[in-house]
């Protein structure tokens with residue numbers, strides 16, 4: 417682990433300013449490696465003729481694919497026993513059923529869907545994490561028949577934990593991912609704010625048979641978020657923080 421080297425007073429002030437609200441966390445991938453096979457499903461939102469948000473020449477489908485690829489690459493680099501599937505690996509159209517059926521057939525331990533917001537307000541910025549809000553259907557869960565339309569209900573507690581850890585690690589100040597880079601010693605803090613964890617009635621989440629979340633990585637309408645989500649380095653940073661949130665969830669829930 418590297419120490420922060422303070423070269424001058426102004427730099428020190430700058431560090432205090434950006435790090436004051438971020439909790440310093442040790443990336444869990446630095447602590448523990450899995451002995452067990454774990455399957456992660458990443459779902460890059462939209463694709464093909466479904467562009468998602470199309471704003472100032474930027475397509476949501478490309479941002480979601482870039483982030484998903486980076487998360488996959490980082491998960492595999494950390495742990496060769498990790499199995500990572502993506503619902504799409506290129507610019508391909510998929511409907512919700514395609515995504516759900518693929519994810520469930522791979523019997524994943526975690527499902528993560530990546531999207532961006534478009535809220536026409538400069539005052540709304542940052543990422544947001546969703547997990548399923550279902551009606552009270554505990555009775556239905558006791559029946560013999562599996563109701564695929566509401567299968568997520570049996571994973572709600574785990575999905576809530578996954579969402580909280582994801583938020584915690586996206587907010588956190590982490591050690592730089594490549595801490596061999598000289599002259600670059602400050603902690604890794606995402607420039608994007610957290611809008612927090614929310615529950616939603618979601619067509620995609622309700623039929624996913626594993627702990628599942630949707631991450632809206634930012635509001636593309638917002639000027640700052642637009643610049644962050646079109647910056648390759650920040651895309652890489654977002655993937656790093658999301659990956660650490662997944663690893664921490666796996667450690668805390670004894671998958672690892």
Ligand SMILES: [Zn+2]
Pocket residue numbers: 461462468469476530531532
């Ligand atoms: Zn979307």
